[in-house]
Amino acid sequence: MKTVTFRQLRVFTEVARHLSFVRAAETLHLTPPAVTMQVKELEAAIELPLFDRQGRKVSLTTAGEYFLVYAKRLLATLKDADVAMSRFRKLETGILTVGMVGTAKYFVPRLLTRFREEHPGVEVKLQVGANREQLLTMMTAAEVDLAIMGRPPKELATRAEPFAAHPHVFVAPPKHPIFRSGHPPVSALANYPLIVREPASGTRALMDRFFQAHRVEPRIAMEMPSNETIKQAVMAGMGLSFLSLHTLGLELRAGEIELVHVEDTPVIRTWNVVHLPSRVLSPAAEAFRYFIIEEGENYLAEHDRPWLQPTAEG
Incomplete structure (x- = not known):
């Protein structure tokens, strides 16, 4: 040996x-x-x-x-x-590996581009987990320095810091019958098929809790592991869905998908930057942690503002 x-x-x-x-x-x-x-x-x-x-x-x-x-x-x-040695050198250089759930890929790369403008000596790598469980595996295996995710893990000792609101909404294709209700109750969703994320995803867990809280049994027509595939299915008229608002910018602007303003929505979760306290963060990782806590909220608020009703935030 x-x-x-x-x-x-x-x-x-x-x-x-x-x-x-x-x-x-x-x-x-x-x-x-x-x-x-x-x-x-x-x-x-x-x-x-x-x-x-x-x-x-x-x-x-x-x-x-x-x-x-x-x-x-x-x-x-x-x-x-x-x-540890780079901390002694006080250099913000080296490789920063950021892990994220698939939903975060719609905004994290843009924030990383801004970060690189301020820290040009840092080489950034992205690791995308298919879902929350896969991302936790990456963290445990030390394959990522920091992770961007929604619900912090309870099964793993981590330090999770919220940095921005994360709204989730119901969506439908334009001219769907549900829009006749204007502001439909949650019970109205039971009349239509839903296309949803797989059980291992944080989005699915949030949707399940929402329906349980309102004592409504949803009609789940299909389960899919991809936000993009779900959006295509919704646009094709195959059903409604429950998705992160941060995945929908292009489709909403193009009018291919519309928000269904169901009562008690949007469902607000938070985005968190997460790391293992047992591992020392490099100067580059520490700099990105501060950056996303300071910049992430304003960036995502600008994205959300056109789509959320003023009263929906409460």
């Missing part, structure tokens, strides 16, 4: 993540033979095979699964050491 290098550990974890030597090579900007050589040297150093190879199919051996846990710990410790 004395000859194991951090380079070998990085290569090993990438192959384990993709279960592909070719994809790991692409991610690391190496050639596949170079990746294979690093893994073979690592296996020789620990005197155990880490992967089963059957043609193009790659899987971890039992020893490989155990070793992956320790490899990730070692790499996370090395990253923490680098962060």
